[in-house]
Amino acid sequence: MSETVRALEGTAAGQDVALLLALISAVAHACFGALQKGRHDPWLTRGAIDLWIFFLAAPVAVFVVPWPVGFEWAVLAGALGIHFAYKLTMALAYERAAYTVVYPVVRGTGPLITLAFAAVFLGEHYGPLQWGGVALLSGAILGLAGANLRAVQVVDAAALKMGLAWAFVAGLLVAIYTTYDAWGIRLTPDPFTFLAWFFFITALDFPLLMGVRLLRGTAQVTGEVRALLLRGLIGALVAFVSFGGIMLGTRIGKVGEVAALRETSTVFAALIGWAVLGEQVGRLRAALMGLVALGAVLVQAG
Template structure:
């Protein structure tokens, strides 16, 4: 598969493949959010997911794919740190705020920050129309979050802890811009892009799961509810399969296309997230939200077409 992916580099088909991979990543990322946020404790959920995807990928990393170079290990260490901070911030945001509020805030922070960092790190240039579409995209995403926030203020239960959730969501989006650029560097520096992807997942076993274990002990010590091991294993495995899809597809796409274009298209995940938020968490979807979701999708497509 690695040789098949790299055969697209520098060809017109590369952008098409990246387009398909990012749409797959967007849809699966929304599903991942549902699996992550559900259940009893988001920190424990994330720990179980990381352990499962590390164990799934470990044999391929050890026995199938080339080993990382010294330079790639350095990038992997920075990626490990950035993703750990991101995962903890994401868990905090999901544990304190409604899914349809914190998800768009986190997603809206990322596109412009990612594109700016990509300009500095990789000299990736977007056209004026692409920048305008990118600002329209982030504006529509934040507008969606504002509409959700306005409706939640009347609900005391939903609005509890809202400020902390919003701060965590903004920080989550900022960290996503950091790790996107680090991961792009990692996938682009070796002959086989899957080497970086595989070891990224393997190293995930040593980050959030440690905090998840501490969280488990805290809840047990204080008599708080805990998931059954069977339920946690099922959630961990399902989350791992979806995580491998969403993050793996995204990382491979960063080798084939510009980061600004990729991250914009991935924000179509908000449309999927809005639908799933209604289906799984009983969150409302009114006319204003539908219009803004359509604007998000249109802006994301405009970034692609204006390139």
């Protein structure tokens, strides 16, 4: 499998595979976000997800793939810090604001910054049409957040503002971790070494945090523990597809293009809200979702 990935790097076929992985990751990430914002405390839900990720990734990391060597350990340590900060800000945002408001803010903030980071730090080059496409995509996603915000019944305005602030910070961290992870997986000779060990070590933090919060009484399990663990297992499997897919995509394709296409997850999130949660889409949101898709098309056309 590693040889196949390396053979696809820098080829037209590899770019097609990278874009397909980005689309699959977009669908998976929309599902992942919805799983985190459920009837359970978002801190506990993320802890349950990471607990499963840890146990599922451990045997692969320890017994199947080559172990990291030398500087690769430092790269993984950096990924641990960045992703912990991202997960922390997401939990803080979900704790204070609705999923349909938080999610588009997070996803709309990242694409333009990711494109800039990829150009500066990874030496990738993009044309005016691609910059325009990403700007349109980001603007439409943030427009979705505004439309969702107007539809939400505000109970605590201060909490909502804090939720939006944390969502914006999380969006910045999305751009940072997307660029950093692309650099890290390209640096590692075997991409599956980076993936397996990434999932293994970055899943340690929130289970420990979950335990501390339960012991201190600052979090409570609302509903059955079995339901929480089942949600965690499903979330872990979805995370492998979402984060694993986007990382492999950035290894064999251009980071900015892959990241922009991945942000069509906001469209899938809205569709999930409509089909599963019974939310109304409306003409404005439908038009904005169309602009998100058009922005992604322009990025690829450029």
